[in-house]
Amino acid sequence: MGRLQPYALFAAAIVLPLVFSNGGFVNFxxxxxxxxxxxxxxxxxxxxxGLLDLGYAAFFAIGSYTFAMLASPQFGIHIPxxxxxxxxxxxxxxxxxxxxxxxxxLRGDYLAIVTLGFGEIVPQxxxxxxxxxxxxxxxGSLDQPAIFNFRFGFQALPYYYLxxxxxxxxxxxASNLRASRLGRAWMAIREDELAAAHxxxxxxxxxxxxxxIGASFSGLAGCAYASKLQLVxxxxxxxxVSVAVLSMLVLGGMGNIPGVIVGSLVISSLDRFILxxxxxxxxxxxxxxxxxxxxFLIYGxxxxxxxxxxxxxLIPSRQRKAELRAGPDVLPAEQTLYTEAxx
Amino acid sequence: xxxxxxQLVNGLSLGGIYALIALGYTMIYGIIELINFAHGxxxxxxxxxxxxxLTLLGVTGVVTGPLLIVVVVVTMLGAMIxxxxxxxxxxRLAYRRLxxxxxxAPLITAIGMSFILENVMQYWRGPSPIPFPQxxxxxxxxxxxxxxxxxxxxxVVLAVALMIVLRAFVYRTKLGKAMxxxxxxxxxxxxxxxxxxxxxxxxxxxxxxxxxxxxxxxxVYYGSTWFFNGFGAGLKAFTAAVLGGIGNLTGAMLGGFLxxxxxxxxxxxxxxxxxxxxxxxxxxxxxxxxxxxxxxESLPAKV
Amino acid sequence: xxxxxxxxxxxxxxxLVAVDKLDFSVExxxxxxxxxxxGAGKSTVFxxxxxxxxxxxxxxxxxGRTISGLKTSTIAAGGISRTFQNIRxxxxxxxxxxxxxxxxxxxxxNVLDSLLHTPAQRAEERRVRERAFELLRFVKLDHVGENxxxxxxxxxxxxxxxxxxxxxxxKLLLLDEPAAGMNANEKGELxxxxxxxxxxxVTIFLIEHDMRLVKQISERITVLDHGEKIAEGLPDxxxxxxxxxEAYLGAPA
Numbered sequence: 001m002g003r004l005q006p007y008a009l010f011a012a013a014i015v016l017p018l019v020f021s022n023g024g025f026v027n028f029x030x031x032x033x034x035x036x037x038x039x040x041x042x043x044x045x046x047x048x049x050g051l052l053d054l055g056y057a058a059f060f061a062i063g064s065y066t067f068a069m070l071a072s073p074q075f076g077i078h079i080p081x082x083x084x085x086x087x088x089x090x091x092x093x094x095x096x097x098x099x100x101x102x103x104x105x106l107r108g109d110y111l112a113i114v115t116l117g118f119g120e121i122v123p124q125x126x127x128x129x130x131x132x133x134x135x136x137x138x139x140g141s142l143d144q145p146a147i148f149n150f151r152f153g154f155q156a157l158p159y160y161y162l163x164x165x166x167x168x169x170x171x172x173x174a175s176n177l178r179a180s181r182l183g184r185a186w187m188a189i190r191e192d193e194l195a196a197a198h199x200x201x202x203x204x205x206x207x208x209x210x211x212x213i214g215a216s217f218s219g220l221a222g223c224a225y226a227s228k229l230q231l232v233x234x235x236x237x238x239x240x241v242s243v244a245v246l247s248m249l250v251l252g253g254m255g256n257i258p259g260v261i262v263g264s265l266v267i268s269s270l271d272r273f274i275l276x277x278x279x280x281x282x283x284x285x286x287x288x289x290x291x292x293x294x295x296f297l298i299y300g301x302x303x304x305x306x307x308x309x310x311x312x313x314l315i316p317s318r319q320r321k322a323e324l325r326a327g328p329d330v331l332p333a334e335q336t337l338y339t340e341a342x343x
Numbered sequence: 344x345x346x347x348x349x350q351l352v353n354g355l356s357l358g359g360i361y362a363l364i365a366l367g368y369t370m371i372y373g374i375i376e377l378i379n380f381a382h383g384x385x386x387x388x389x390x391x392x393x394x395x396x397l398t399l400l401g402v403t404g405v406v407t408g409p410l411l412i413v414v415v416v417v418t419m420l421g422a423m424i425x426x427x428x429x430x431x432x433x434x435r436l437a438y439r440r441l442x443x444x445x446x447x448a449p450l451i452t453a454i455g456m457s458f459i460l461e462n463v464m465q466y467w468r469g470p471s472p473i474p475f476p477q478x479x480x481x482x483x484x485x486x487x488x489x490x491x492x493x494x495x496x497x498x499v500v501l502a503v504a505l506m507i508v509l510r511a512f513v514y515r516t517k518l519g520k521a522m523x524x525x526x527x528x529x530x531x532x533x534x535x536x537x538x539x540x541x542x543x544x545x546x547x548x549x550x551x552x553x554x555x556x557x558x559x560x561x562x563v564y565y566g567s568t569w570f571f572n573g574f575g576a577g578l579k580a581f582t583a584a585v586l587g588g589i590g591n592l593t594g595a596m597l598g599g600f601l602x603x604x605x606x607x608x609x610x611x612x613x614x615x616x617x618x619x620x621x622x623x624x625x626x627x628x629x630x631x632x633x634x635x636x637x638x639x640e641s642l643p644a645k646v
Numbered sequence: 647x648x649x650x651x652x653x654x655x656x657x658x659x660x661x662l663v664a665v666d667k668l669d670f671s672v673e674x675x676x677x678x679x680x681x682x683x684x685g686a687g688k689s690t691v692f693x694x695x696x697x698x699x700x701x702x703x704x705x706x707x708x709x710g711r712t713i714s715g716l717k718t719s720t721i722a723a724g725g726i727s728r729t730f731q732n733i734r735x736x737x738x739x740x741x742x743x744x745x746x747x748x749x750x751x752x753x754x755x756n757v758l759d760s761l762l763h764t765p766a767q768r769a770e771e772r773r774v775r776e777r778a779f780e781l782l783r784f785v786k787l788d789h790v791g792e793n794x795x796x797x798x799x800x801x802x803x804x805x806x807x808x809x810x811x812x813x814x815x816x817k818l819l820l821l822d823e824p825a826a827g828m829n830a831n832e833k834g835e836l837x838x839x840x841x842x843x844x845x846x847x848v849t850i851f852l853i854e855h856d857m858r859l860v861k862q863i864s865e866r867i868t869v870l871d872h873g874e875k876i877a878e879g880l881p882d883x884x885x886x887x888x889x890x891x892e893a894y895l896g897a898p899a
Binding site for chain 1: 376440455626634
């Protein structure tokens with residue numbers, strides 16, 4: 001990325017909904033933006049630190065429900081939106097640490113399964129604790145943000161700019177972290193955890209930092225998305241969501257911020273534009289198949305094809321491409337059942 | 344106490360199904376160290392295939408007499424063969440290329456594969472649960488205050504029988520020995536002249552066939568099926584495999600029955616809604632405190 | 647008092663005794679080598695020192711403090727660095743990044759600093775980068791700083807691993823077969839490098855098989871066989887010791 005490119009793109013993003021001001025399109029942009037935020041968060045965990053989290057939707061759920069419970073008629077608590085951004089991301093970060101802690105000694109695939117388990121446990125718990133969480137119906141009538149006298153209301157445009165702002169913060173945070181002591185520590189752990197420990201890196205705190213920071217992004221997304229949607233319910237946070245976000249990373253290029261953003265936008269567009277257009281296209285040929293219901297099939301195909309033919313993603317980081325194309329006997333650390341055997 | 348015994352019976356039959364699925368997980372993990380995410384969906388496919396075969400045979404309810412044995416054998420074998428082939432195809436298409444890739448790659452591919460299978464099944468029979476014919480007459484057997492359904496006996500007997508056959512194959516035949524060798528040290532096995540590709544394909548064949556058998560049994564047991572069954576059942580079966588000791592056949596069996604018991608007890612004592620949470624918590628706890636499982640050996644790290 | 651002290655250290659793996667009541671010490675400022683036939687337990691001793699294993703018995707002290715039972719990262723941050731028998735570099739990080747990572751324990755930036763890129767953090771990054779370059783120069787790798795570690799020639803990888811280990815400003819440097827796979831020229835340069843490292847004030851504890859190199863560089867040699875110390879002393883004396891010869895060649899028929 002050139003030095004000026006990010007700023008140009010950001011300026012374009014600001015102008016975009018003013019040029020294409022179709023309400024449905026702006027709504028799509030805002031929703032897509034929330035998922036960009038989620039993808040950036042998962043990217044910290046998976047892309048930077050190499051911890052394959054298959055249950056990331058759990059943190060999205062935690063962020064969203066935290067907002068819903070503290071800024072709605074549910075308990076009569078109405079913490080201001082801008083404070084909630086901090087509260088929700090903080091709570092999500094804490095849970096990032098809690099849910100990450102059990103996975104610390106586990107090797108890659110076991111870690112993935114445990115996070116998957118948590119990804120199931122969390123929404124199920126929200127569903128079960130219905131006196132507090134509204135059960136299957138969830139919580140509605142959530143508070144909306146307000147700046148001075150301007151209340152956000154039901155238009156998508158202000159939410160879009162809010163989310164764009166959050167994305168800017170997230171991108172800045174992520175790129176700062178990557179080029180820092182912590183970022184190097186994450187990379188080192190990903191490459192060879194034992195050698196990293198011998199360089200004085202406390203693998204426990206380093207991994208927990210990845211979980212916490214990654215989770216905090218979904219806390220931000222949770223606030224924005226929940227308040228825009230005006231509803232939080234358990235079925236918004238299933239495995240499908242975790243896989244969708246993971247697909248964004250895999251397709252776009254894990255570990256690479258521009259790649260992740262592009263991957264996220266492509267997958268969001270899939271739903272909104274590409275599949276309906278393809279369906280129409282097929283209809284034109286007399287093939288009446290409805291592709292809009294096949295989004296999960298498409299995600300699956302994307303995952304498989306990408307890993308088989310372009311595992312580094314659409315816009316890879318140079319490092320990742322080299323790692324994934326290198327073949328056998330390059331990553332020494334994954335020989336054994338455990339990572340560090342030390343007490 | 345009676346309640347306990349009843350749940351014991353329920354748990355054992357639930358567990359039989361999980362055990363059959365867990366065997367496949369553990370075999371595949373043992374040989375290529377991959378958590379075959381799609382395995383749970385192969386199990387559901389087994390139910391779907393069974394349904395198709397039964398429909399072909401014109402079976403819609405209970406079958407009596409000697410015909411019953413024919414129907415059961417044909418359907419189960421049919422499901423096993425079809426699932427076995429599915430497993431082989433999946434391995435060939437999706438996993439073989441990635442055998443030497445960083446381990447996250449095949450895992451992600453497996454997830455993708457799982458999604459594909461689930462959606463194919465959704466297209467095939469729709470998004471709602473589908474009824475499955477009863478097939479076997481199901482008189483209850485009463486032992487004191489405990490009621491055992493015939494199909495529950497069927498599940499357990501079948502699971503144990505298949506496991507005995509599997510063990511015999513793995514420990515007494517040349518192909519089985521090749522599987523064990525490949526699982527222990529792939530390169531050495533190759534140097535000894537073992538065809539790795541065939542051996543791995545065979546493992547997938549057998550593991551998936553067992554899942555197919557579980558699929559058939561599950562259809563009879565639950566009386567219905569659903570395209571999304573495999574996800575939850577797969578996770579629980581994987582928990583069973585880990586609990587018993589991943590890579591260990593007896594462990595998978597033991598783990599399966601234990602998980603079945605845990606699920607039955609939780610459903611009884613707390614509620615059905617929490618049984619998933621409890622089983623997954625077991626997974627987390629096992630992986631934290633005893634990752635080698637009940638029957639696995641602790642492997643110290645070699646530096 | 648010795649810089650590193652092993653007091654009656656043992657390590658059992660179930661029934662297998664890997665190290666048997668080992669008493670051993672390393673004086674500050676010295677260069678000490680451990681030799682022994684394959685499987686004698688030499689790398690295991692290193693693994694005990696750096697905390698990969700906790701001893702089943704006995705105690706390890708370093709710089710006056712007990713380190714046995716501590717986490718590897720704590721021990722490393724406390725002044726012990728090592729290289730590995732099978733090189734363990736961060737393959738897909740540049741040589742420079744590898745060394746910069748080595749400085750992790752000596753850096754002060756915390757999560758917040760890293761997040762915000764405060765002026766202090768940026769200044770520290772510049773210093774760390776400078777120092778990493780110096781270290782690359784010290785091991786004569788400054789011309790390949792940007793290359794991925796895995797693309798470097800074997801001998802260069804070994805030197806890079808040493809540079810990374812030095813980045814942590816260790817008091818004690820453990821080198822696990824640093825000369826393995828090197829040709830005569832490279833070994834000569836390695837001897838020179840080890841001496842220069844010692845001149846910096848770092849104590850060096852080596853495992854090696856090349857006896858010529860060992861004799862040239864060691865002030866003291868310890869011989870391990872089957873997890874036990876069987877001889878110790880000055881190079882010539884140790885090499886003539888019949889027990890040592892027997893350990894390597896077997897008893898006379």
